[in-house]
Amino acid sequence: MVTKLERPNGLNVVAGLVVFAASLLLAGAVSAQETGDRLAAFKLFTKCEAINLRVGGLHPIAEDINLSRDSLVATAEGRLKDVGLYDPEADTYLFLNVNLTSEAFDLIMALKKHLYDEYSGERRPATTWATGATGTHGGTSDTILASIDGSMNKFLAEFQKVNQHACN
Numbered sequence: 001m002v003t004k005l006e007r008p009n010g011l012n013v014v015a016g017l018v019v020f021a022a023s024l025l026l027a028g029a030v031s032a033q034e035t036g037d038r039l040a041a042f043k044l045f046t047k048c049e050a051i052n053l054r055v056g057g058l059h060p061i062a063e064d065i066n067l068s069r070d071s072l073v074a075t076a077e078g079r080l081k082d083v084g085l086y087d088p089e090a091d092t093y094l095f096l097n098v099n100l101t102s103e104a105f106d107l108i109m110a111l112k113k114h115l116y117d118e119y120s121g122e123r124r125p126a127t128t129w130a131t132g133a134t135g136t137h138g139g140t141s142d143t144i145l146a147s148i149d150g151s152m153n154k155f156l157a158e159f160q161k162v163n164q165h166a167c168n
Contacts, residue, residue, distance in 0.1 A: 043129040044111065044159050048166035050087035051111070053077045056097030065100075067141035072096060075145050076109075079152040085159075093125070094155065098144060100137075105144050107133045109151045111159075131155065 055072050062068065076096050080086035092113045099106040110130040116123045131154050133147040160167065 040158070040162050044162040045166070046092055046113070046159075046163060048163045049092065050085045050090055051080065052088055052090040052093035053080060053086065054093050054095050054112075056095070058098060059100040061100045061102055062098075062141075064102075065137055065139055065141050065144075067098070067100075067144060071141060071145060072098065072148065075148045076152055079149070079156065083156060083160075085156075091125075095127075096148065098148075104134070104136050105147075107144065107147050107151065109148070109155060111155070129155070129158070 053073065053076055055069055055076075058067065058069060058072075076094065077086055080094070092111070095108075095110045095112050097108045099108075108130065109132060110127045112125040113128050114123050115126045115128075131151050133151060135143060135147065137143045
């Protein structure tokens with residue numbers, strides 16, 4: 001017995017292709033959102049455990065604009081303490097570095113988490129999240145400290161969003 005396969009009419013083929021394409025688009029959107037959420041969690045999730053703060057060295061120009069390591073620490077560490085996220089003994093830390101010239105600055109703020117490398121078997125700090133700012137300082141530390149405060153706002157907002165359930 002031979003069965004003859006009938007060719008579907010053109011409308012059915014087009015409708016099938018439209019449904020297939022729509023399902024791919026929806027699956028792509030869901031997986032893109034899921035991927036974004038997973039990446040954010042990788043970057044910032046700490047189970048709401050407190051973090052340390054480490055500050056890089058300053059160029060001698062810092063003295064000329066009244067910028068000190070203590071003022072950097074006070075600005076960033078104070079914000080972490082205000083929200084209960086500061087622990088000087090924590091392995092995970094927020095790294096703050098300010099590079100200076102006579103007229104400009106470059107600020108780098110990075111969360112460093114200890115990650116395990118399965119190939120070497122070592123656990124080392126690695127940057128998982130970073131932000132920064134570049135600008136002119138006008139001969140004072142005010143713009144730099146304001147930029148640190150703004151970067152802290154960004155960090156804390158993103159950190160609290162990712163760690164929300166763990167922090168409750």
